[in-house]
Amino acid sequence: MADYGIRFNGHHSSEFGLRILQGKQIGFPTKIKSLVSIPHSSNEYDFSSVVGVQAYSDRTVSIPFHIKKMDKESLYNEWTKIVNWLMGTDSKTPLYDDLMDEYYYMAEVREAPEFNELLTRGTLTVNFTCYPFRISKLPEGNDIWDTFNFELDVAQNLTFQVQRGSFLPLQIGAIVNLGSWATNFAGGDEIEQNIIPFPYKIIDSRTHSTGLSRASYRLEGLEDWIFEQDIIQAQENVTHATIINSSTNSVVPTIKNNGPLAIKKDGQYFNIFGYDTETKNGAFVFKPGVNELEMSTIKVDGEVEFVFHKEVI
Structure with a gap:
C-alpha cells in the first residue's frame, strides 16, 4: 500500500x-x-x-x-x-x-x-x-453499501415514527409515570421537571372534557390532578422497536428527537425533553445484542433517531 x-x-x-x-x-x-x-x-x-x-x-x-x-x-x-x-x-x-x-x-x-x-x-x-475497543467510523444503520461488512455489520433502520393516539382508561391503584410532555396540572399550575422521573400510584379519577383529555387522575404525593394525556401508561399508541448492538461493548446512543418522548427499556422509563434536540443519557445504553424499546409521545408527527457507533475489540 x-x-x-x-x-x-x-x-x-x-x-x-x-x-x-x-x-x-x-x-x-x-x-x-x-x-x-x-x-x-x-x-x-x-x-x-x-x-x-x-x-x-x-x-x-x-x-x-x-x-x-x-x-x-x-x-x-x-x-x-x-x-x-x-x-x-x-x-x-x-x-x-x-x-x-x-x-x-x-x-x-x-x-x-x-x-x-x-x-x-x-x-x-x-x-x-x-x-x-475500536470504534466504527460510520454510525450504525448507515446505508453506504460500499463499506458494508457482511461478516461484522448489521443492516437496520434506526429512525422511527412515534405518534399520539387515543387514551386508555387507568385503574385506581395502578402505578404510572408522567411523560416528558407533562407541563401543567389540571388546575393550571406548572409541573416541575424534577417530579417527572418518579412512579406514582393512582388514588382517584374523574371525567371531564378539557383539551385532549377526557379524564384526569389524582396521583399519590401530588396535590393536583393530572390529565390522562400526560401519563405514559394512558397512551394507546406505542411504537415498538428492536435495535441490535453488534458491539462487544455497551454503547450510549445519541437520541435525536423532534419533540418530547418517553422510552421504556428493560422495564425502566426514560424521558426525553424538548423539541429538535440531541440527547445522551449515560444511564440509557444499548447492551450487546438485542435491545427492545417501547416509545410514546404527545405529538401527532413524532420522530426519533438513535445514533451510535459499533465498538469491537
Whole structure:
C-alpha cells in the first residue's frame, strides 16, 4: 500500500516521510475480573459484569517508524517535529490505521518514544495507550453499501415514527409515570421537571372534557390532578422497536428527537425533553445484542433517531 501509515492528531504519518517497519504490534485488552472465592469451595463468584457488561483494560498499539534524512541536522529537526506531533495531545484522540480505516482507536502517546539512530537514519518506536475497543467510523444503520461488512455489520433502520393516539382508561391503584410532555396540572399550575422521573400510584379519577383529555387522575404525593394525556401508561399508541448492538461493548446512543418522548427499556422509563434536540443519557445504553424499546409521545408527527457507533475489540 503506497504511503501506508496512520492518521493521528490532525496529520498522516506520510506527511513526515515516515515508513512503518515490520514489527508493529496491536495489543489486545485484558478482561478486568472481580472474583471472590467461596469459602470451603473450589468455586468463585464473578462480579465482573455486575453493571451488565464485562469491563476491559486499556490496550497498547506499538508502531516502529523509519526516519531517513540527508544529514544529521535534518534528521534531528525531523524527529523533533514528529515527537511533538505524536505527544501533542493531553487526552485520547482518534488514531486511524490505513489497513482498517473503517475503525479507529482512541489513543494517546503517554510513554516516551524510543529512538535508535544510525548515521542519518533511525527507528522511532511509539507506544499508543488505547481505549479497549475500536470504534466504527460510520454510525450504525448507515446505508453506504460500499463499506458494508457482511461478516461484522448489521443492516437496520434506526429512525422511527412515534405518534399520539387515543387514551386508555387507568385503574385506581395502578402505578404510572408522567411523560416528558407533562407541563401543567389540571388546575393550571406548572409541573416541575424534577417530579417527572418518579412512579406514582393512582388514588382517584374523574371525567371531564378539557383539551385532549377526557379524564384526569389524582396521583399519590401530588396535590393536583393530572390529565390522562400526560401519563405514559394512558397512551394507546406505542411504537415498538428492536435495535441490535453488534458491539462487544455497551454503547450510549445519541437520541435525536423532534419533540418530547418517553422510552421504556428493560422495564425502566426514560424521558426525553424538548423539541429538535440531541440527547445522551449515560444511564440509557444499548447492551450487546438485542435491545427492545417501547416509545410514546404527545405529538401527532413524532420522530426519533438513535445514533451510535459499533465498538469491537
